[in-house]
Amino acid sequence: MSNPLISARGLTKKFGDFTAVNGIDFDVFKGESFGFLGPNGAGKSTAMRIIGATSQRTSGTISILGKDPELHGPQIRAHLGVVPQQDNLDMQLSVAENLYIYGRYFGLPRKFVKGKVDELLAFAQLEEKRDAKVETLSGGMKRRLTIARALVSEPEILMLDEPTTGLDPQARHILWDRLFRLKEQGVTLLITTHFMDEAEQLCDRLIVMDKGTIMAEGSPASLIKDYATKEVLELRFGSDRNQEMGAKLRTMCDRIEELPDRVLMYTDDGEALLEKIYAADFHPKTSLVRRSSLEDVFLRLTGRTLIE
Amino acid sequence: MFIPMAVAIADARAGKRGERVYSGRVPQLLERGFIAFKSSTYMIVISGFLEPVLYLLSFGYGIGKLLPTIAVGGESIKYAAFIAPALLATSAMNGAIYDSTMNVFFKLNHDRIYHGMLATSMGPLDVALGEIGWALLRGFSYACAFMAVIAPLGLVESVWGLLAIPAAVLIAFGFAACGMAITSYMKSFQQLEIINMLLLPMFLFSGSFYPISVFPQWLQFTVNLMPLTHAINLVRGLCLGNLELALLGHALYFVVMIIIGLFFTTKRLNALFMK
Structure with missing residues (x-):
């Protein structure tokens, strides 16, 4: 260059x-x-x-x-x-x-x-x-x-x-x-x-x-690759239960973040993980599988979200 | 390789004196003044001109009836001819102060126009000189307009009175430079009011309407320190044709004001924008 x-x-x-x-x-x-x-x-x-x-x-x-x-x-x-x-x-x-x-x-x-x-x-x-x-x-x-x-x-x-x-x-x-x-x-x-x-x-x-x-x-793609998994599974159990559920789910994926309003589970295959969670008899109120973003990179690096 | 014109222009100034703070853009800032002026509130402009004319009419012809002549340095002159130069000096001051305080404060703190200007290849001294230059243009036009009123009325006793116009510009320069320097340190509109609070007594006590020799010694001494006293003495001396060495002293007072004002304005703008 x-x-x-x-x-x-x-x-x-x-x-x-x-x-x-x-x-x-x-x-x-x-x-x-x-x-x-x-x-x-x-x-x-x-x-x-x-x-x-x-x-x-x-x-x-x-x-x-x-x-x-x-x-x-x-x-x-x-x-x-x-x-x-x-x-x-x-x-x-x-x-x-x-x-x-x-x-x-x-x-x-x-x-x-x-x-x-x-x-x-x-x-x-x-x-x-x-x-x-x-x-x-x-x-x-x-x-x-x-x-x-x-x-x-x-x-x-x-x-x-x-x-x-x-x-x-x-x-x-x-x-x-x-x-x-x-x-x-x-x-x-x-x-x-x-x-x-x-x-x-x-x-x-x-x-x-x-x-x-x-x-x-790095580039957005390489940062996501280096600091996050391919996909994220977002689960909501209700505001008072997210912490507690997070602790129970910890062993099921590479990394987990418990935010006040939701639990983020980092994995390469979100759908597969979600099936495993239902199979283990956990019942989140809502669930969402999405691609990892720079928001996840930031959370990983600092333990905080970008917009607080 | 393509070199943008803006870069070529800036590079051509490399190595010149003061290149970090000054880029020779005063004409461009005056151009902005004209463009903004075209769509500005004419009332402010008109009132700046009318104010001294109204004072002249009410005091000159009102008090002039009771007191037809007044003794100055052994000579007796018409009362209106005594106050006219003082009003010329005062209007130069008022115009310069308005432009360099209210206007500048707004651009600095509210519209943040100077922030935009200083993101270009201009420097803070360009901005300071441009704004002050605009205040001078306004002072110059007021002085000319007022002169066009008082000369035909026979209130200018000497041909030297023509020099009252450049003198008014010098006075406006001194007040504008200091006004802008002070404004750049101000944090709120309320603080700006302090300037107005100082101007009115200065106008009333600086020998505009009667010679300051009527005051007790201590007050004469204080009044003699005020810039407007020197402005009035300078313009009056020229209009009456009383050429004396003291006139140079009065002019020098304003030269010093200009230097001090410009120094602090540039310093402060640098601190504000280069922090």
């Missing part, structure tokens, strides 16, 4: 006594879609801000396209498109004006930016909203506008911090579709998320973070 676009070693960020990012190492390569998966407060956004040259690390090294963000902030930011967790669109301007002025902030010539605005309005499916004020847009539209805005400088790296948090399922799918297109065009994507389905859909490779450290790294 070629040289990484982004390379971090022992990257650490402290706010007073609190260590937000604790000595993490990672490399991001050109054209890949790289994810930071973890619960709120895992240090994902902090890591993103350091990459985005808007936060200074406490220690460790990081190089973005061979440069140190601490020394060359504006030059590095010229390569990046940033979609922050919290929208920061210019409320005093219209949709098209938001795109236009953002291009100008990069020092781009007027004519170039005007052409870009039309192209991006089409990309974000916001042509009809061209002259609308930003306030009148729905959450999904604002998000698409923020992504379009981040693309105005034709960045090689697009950084998305929790891109679909707060959106309804339909808006999420529209957004994912737009991100797929960018990926196909060769844009390197950096995504933080606490949604495992989002990570599975969008990321070629990801790091699982918890409390500022990296718990595991």
Whole structure:
């Protein structure tokens, strides 16, 4: 593989006594879609801000396209498109004006930016909203506008911090579709998320973070293979009985997790296990066999669920 | 290899002075100001212009009837001609303060517009200078408009009065730089009110409506420390044609304000956005 676009070693960020990012190492390569998966407060956004040259690390090294963000902030930011967790669109301007002025902030010539605005309005499916004020847009539209805005400088790296948090399922799918297109065009994507389905859909490779450290790294498929079984059997015995039943079922599978609302049994053949359970005269109220997901990986690594 | 234009533009600035905090994008920020201005509330703009005109009408012609002339440095001048320069200086201050406090606070804490700006290849000094530049443009237009009212009324005694316009811009610059620096440290709208609480007494006691020589020594001393006193003395000196060395001293007061204000604004924006 070629040289990484982004390379971090022992990257650490402290706010007073609190260590937000604790000595993490990672490399991001050109054209890949790289994810930071973890619960709120895992240090994902902090890591993103350091990459985005808007936060200074406490220690460790990081190089973005061979440069140190601490020394060359504006030059590095010229390569990046940033979609922050919290929208920061210019409320005093219209949709098209938001795109236009953002291009100008990069020092781009007027004519170039005007052409870009039309192209991006089409990309974000916001042509009809061209002259609308930003306030009148729905959450999904604002998000698409923020992504379009981040693309105005034709960045090689697009950084998305929790891109679909707060959106309804339909808006999420529209957004994912737009991100797929960018990926196909060769844009390197950096995504933080606490949604495992989002990570599975969008990321070629990801790091699982918890409390500022990296718990595991790999493709979604390889992480599931390494840290979970092929299938999961979910059983519900009623909230007060899950613990007790879990203890009795423990010997029947490779691994078991007792959550307050359900028991998760890890196995390569869920249906077969379920038959065995009925044969042994256990009677769960509901049962569900499903594929293992990144949620299971996270549970295995940390003993906690992603969304608590 | 394809190099995006944004990258080429940023790379061209490599090695220049202050490249980490400044990218030469003040014109682009002023452009934003104009675009936003087109659809803004004209009332704020109009009231900024009307305020000094109303003061001039009510005080100049009201009190002017009771007190036709006033003695300044051995000369007697029309009362309206005495207060007009003070009102010019005050409107420059008010415009600059409005733009650099309320407006800036909103963009900083509510709309988070600066966060978006600083994710581009701009730096915090671009943002600071751009916002202050916009405040100056506004100060400049108010000064011109007010001058267009008072000059035909014969309230500007000297040709040197033309210099009152650049002087108003200097004054606006000083107040805007300090206003933005202070605002960047503020946490709530309530704290911003402190600025307004300081401005009103400063306006009333800084010799706008009568010479400060009527005050006791200790109050004169205090008033002489206030920036608006220097602003008024500078503009009044120019409008009356009283060219004296002290005018340079007043101007210098604002140069110092500009330097201090810009220093703290950039420092604070850096701390806020690069934390």
